[in-house]
Amino acid sequence: MRITVDGTPHELDIEADMPLLWLLRDELGIHGPKYGCGIAQCGACTVHLDGLAVRSCQITAGEADGAEITTIEGLGTPEALHPVQQAWIEEQVAQCGYCQSGQIMQAASLLVLNPNPTDDEIDAAMSGNLCRCASYPRIRAAIRRAIQAEGA
Amino acid sequence: MGRLKTIARRTFLIGSAAVAGGVAFGIYAYRKPVENPLLADLPPGAATLNPYVLIDAEGVTLITPRADVGQGAVSIQTYLLAEELDVDPATIRTDFGPASGAYYNGKVAAEGMPLAAWDDGLVARTGRGAGDVIAKFLGLHLTGGSTTVPDSYDKLRAAGASARETLKEAAAQRLGVDRTALRTEDGAVIAPDGTRITYADLATEAATLDPVEAALRDPADWRWLGKPMRRTDIVAKSTGTFRYGGDLVFDGMLHATVVTNPVMGAGLTSMDTGAALAMRGVAAVLPVTDGFAVLADNTWRAMKAARAVVPVWGTATTHAATTDEMWQAHADAMTEANRDSRFADDGDVDAAPGTPLAADYRAPFLHHAPLEPANATVTYTAERTDIWTATQIPTFIRDAVAGITGQDADQVHLHNLASGGSFGHRLEDIWVRQTAEIAMQRPGTPIRMTWSREQDMAHGFLRPMALARGRGTVDAGQVRSFDLSIAAHSVGESQLGRQGLPAAGPDVAIVAAAWDAPYALPDRRVTGYRVPAGVGVSSWRSVGASHNGFFHESLMDELIHAAGADPVEERLRLIHHAPTRQVLETVADMASWDGPLGDGRGRGVAVTFAFGVPCAQVIEVSQTDAGLRLDRLWLAAEVGRVLDPVNIESQLSGGALFGLGHAIGAEITFADHRPEQSNFHDYDSLRLWQVPQVEVRALGTTGEIRGAGEPGLPAAAPALANAIFAATGTRLREMPFAKTMVFA
Numbered sequence A: 001m002r003i004t005v006d007g008t009p010h011e012l013d014i015e016a017d018m019p020l021l022w023l024l025r026d027e028l029g030i031h032g033p034k035y036g037c038g039i040a041q042c043g044a045c046t047v048h049l050d051g052l053a054v055r056s057c058q059i060t061a062g063e064a065d066g067a068e069i070t071t072i073e074g075l076g077t078p079e080a081l082h083p084v085q086q087a088w089i090e091e092q093v094a095q096c097g098y099c100q101s102g103q104i105m106q107a108a109s110l111l112v113l114n115p116n117p118t119d120d121e122i123d124a125a126m127s128g129n130l131c132r133c134a135s136y137p138r139i140r141a142a143i144r145r146a147i148q149a150e151g152a
Numbered sequence B: 001m002g003r004l005k006t007i008a009r010r011t012f013l014i015g016s017a018a019v020a021g022g023v024a025f026g027i028y029a030y031r032k033p034v035e036n037p038l039l040a041d042l043p044p045g046a047a048t049l050n051p052y053v054l055i056d057a058e059g060v061t062l063i064t065p066r067a068d069v070g071q072g073a074v075s076i077q078t079y080l081l082a083e084e085l086d087v088d089p090a091t092i093r094t095d096f097g098p099a100s101g102a103y104y105n106g107k108v109a110a111e112g113m114p115l116a117a118w119d120d121g122l123v124a125r126t127g128r129g130a131g132d133v134i135a136k137f138l139g140l141h142l143t144g145g146s147t148t149v150p151d152s153y154d155k156l157r158a159a160g161a162s163a164r165e166t167l168k169e170a171a172a173q174r175l176g177v178d179r180t181a182l183r184t185e186d187g188a189v190i191a192p193d194g195t196r197i198t199y200a201d202l203a204t205e206a207a208t209l210d211p212v213e214a215a216l217r218d219p220a221d222w223r224w225l226g227k228p229m230r231r232t233d234i235v236a237k238s239t240g241t242f243r244y245g246g247d248l249v250f251d252g253m254l255h256a257t258v259v260t261n262p263v264m265g266a267g268l269t270s271m272d273t274g275a276a277l278a279m280r281g282v283a284a285v286l287p288v289t290d291g292f293a294v295l296a297d298n299t300w301r302a303m304k305a306a307r308a309v310v311p312v313w314g315t316a317t318t319h320a321a322t323t324d325e326m327w328q329a330h331a332d333a334m335t336e337a338n339r340d341s342r343f344a345d346d347g348d349v350d351a352a353p354g355t356p357l358a359a360d361y362r363a364p365f366l367h368h369a370p371l372e373p374a375n376a377t378v379t380y381t382a383e384r385t386d387i388w389t390a391t392q393i394p395t396f397i398r399d400a401v402a403g404i405t406g407q408d409a410d411q412v413h414l415h416n417l418a419s420g421g422s423f424g425h426r427l428e429d430i431w432v433r434q435t436a437e438i439a440m441q442r443p444g445t446p447i448r449m450t451w452s453r454e455q456d457m458a459h460g461f462l463r464p465m466a467l468a469r470g471r472g473t474v475d476a477g478q479v480r481s482f483d484l485s486i487a488a489h490s491v492g493e494s495q496l497g498r499q500g501l502p503a504a505g506p507d508v509a510i511v512a513a514a515w516d517a518p519y520a521l522p523d524r525r526v527t528g529y530r531v532p533a534g535v536g537v538s539s540w541r542s543v544g545a546s547h548n549g550f551f552h553e554s555l556m557d558e559l560i561h562a563a564g565a566d567p568v569e570e571r572l573r574l575i576h577h578a579p580t581r582q583v584l585e586t587v588a589d590m591a592s593w594d595g596p597l598g599d600g601r602g603r604g605v606a607v608t609f610a611f612g613v614p615c616a617q618v619i620e621v622s623q624t625d626a627g628l629r630l631d632r633l634w635l636a637a638e639v640g641r642v643l644d645p646v647n648i649e650s651q652l653s654g655g656a657l658f659g660l661g662h663a664i665g666a667e668i669t670f671a672d673h674r675p676e677q678s679n680f681h682d683y684d685s686l687r688l689w690q691v692p693q694v695e696v697r698a699l700g701t702t703g704e705i706r707g708a709g710e711p712g713l714p715a716a717a718p719a720l721a722n723a724i725f726a727a728t729g730t731r732l733r734e735m736p737f738a739k740t741m742v743f744a
Ligand code: FES
Pocket: A034, A035, A036, A037, A038, A039, A040, A041, A042, A043, A044, A045, A046, A055, A056, A057, A058
């Protein structure tokens, strides 16, 4: 199969039923996306497939054949931050941080689809992403900050 | 001395016996300086000035012995050291350091004693001092009890100050000037003529000197502490570049997963591994205690093959089959024979005048379920064993693994990692032991073992379920008497038992935040009953206070309602501890409290005192067509001096919301001797759409510095239950509330 991850094309000989999450983590060594549940309940594994947020634990390698994937590590880097990452840093959102790759990818996708979401739309879009540390108030604040930064 | 030392090593005194024993034996050994464990493994060219500071050509490495489970421990420890040492916290490296008794936690042992933290009398102060002595003596290298900041606050600043002055002394000797003529700045000593000598340059000379003791800086001169700080891990955690245990890659590594008997401890009788071994990438299926491990070249392949193994499980059982039977055991335990403690017993509750009220309350088993599933990497050879894992108990793990490999403790090297959450989970270590068992069967090969979420969810050590019986009387518009009995398993007994240590004395956790709730009534009694051991139980964020806050503040609220008094006013009348009254007054102010409302909207209040921190919360709810909605949460707490206002807020609010999520929707139940929950679809917690608007105030006006990770939790559930009563007239006496109430 062929897949492009964070701009780099790869050719792999792997099982069609391997979830994209494990293809990324264990075959390509891209560890930004996290394993939290494996059953679409936590969102820690969220990446962008052709620009939209998906749970990488639910997409198989077969389905991802030919796709363009962006992970948290391709969204932005410590040297060149994505505006959502910048907002996340300024709001000091992360506690343990384990959910935050997924939270940031979900928020970035939301803002592509809907650059000016209402509070309810933010809540709805983000409710598939579990934060066991309950950093939620700062997640809300960071999304609002990112919206303002984008709008400015 | 010798005999007491043996006793202390064998037995963790979780009760009052520790006070007498500790004071008598400890002082001499306590005053002896600890050995510096960094000396044993010093890299070439590096020097160490004390157990917290390592300097080499690259600069300064700060040793941050308290585990980082998401609470920002590494960051705050870094700032504490840097503030005195004069190095830029953003440029220095940190390391959790080796597992060593030198990093003893002096505060955590005191938490196990029946000394109310508001009690400043001689006995209590002596007892708390004894906790420090015992911890140092036992080398209690441990993170827990919201003690990281209280324990590190003086120690790390003193280490920084001493290292700074010792480096200056080395420079003074080299330059032939007096030390007082020198100053320090950004990792260098500056001479009067402006000459800069870096710490790295001076380190080896400084290490030969006797450490210089130095006074701590006046807080008025602080550059970083006391102001919002940028967490040192924040960029990595916002860019996916932070590395957790499951992200480590080693040459020649095998991925592994473990499956054990769904009835914990019942063992594996036999297994058919044929199908699993034939699957792509699978290297081996190996036995481990209570189950098996699959080794493969990819974690998913290991997990997939694990489902193809056909095990025949053993059928022994160690506890009752169902949750109902366990509730019965809790009710049965409320007898004189099982009485564990009665630390509060004022007046005579049985003869108290007034109209009686009685109510029973329940709190379920809960799992910590941090989002990062348990994992560890172990490489075993006959000469040495290396462990990479995130843990709050490094010395215990080192010793447990040495026991498994048959090596000496100094052949076992623990490399501690930051954890993707804990909530008390990383005080357990069963997955590390399993990984050591695997690694011994594959000498020389790094084994990186990851539990599936299903294995993790079904093999937790749980927050104990607890049953409370509340009684009280009201008289002339006031609460007159208060009598609370609590039955639960002992966390201390269970947790220490897993480390092979017996626990003596009553378990304060059973009644924590109930017996020492700072209320004064003429007749007041709190009794703890110990339910005989069953399901393995563990310290879960705020431990006993996590259920007792709910029990105490629900019963208090029922009594106040029966008396026809105001929930804030009557509490203020009864509370004898000034800081606790102050947080309650503050939160009432923040919420513009004017009573519990009613008619579809409700406000509830609760105030708790746990880990030395008084915390008051007001929650506002409203009844909507979709169900009950949480609108607002106000929280005021007194944690003493606020070192980082942003992180304090995150921790207090995180504690409260974590408490609310579980109070509303989570429980672990048992059927057929095994937990019924398997993943986050049936063990959920708060989601963003349920999160109220949160406002937090940390007073920072009085008192000793305290940790903030746990004290935000205990008042959240009762504040919510009390708000729901105000809005709907329904009194919720059992968690999780979603069993009886529909939430939006
Ligand atoms: S790991 Fe994919 S949603 Fe949890």
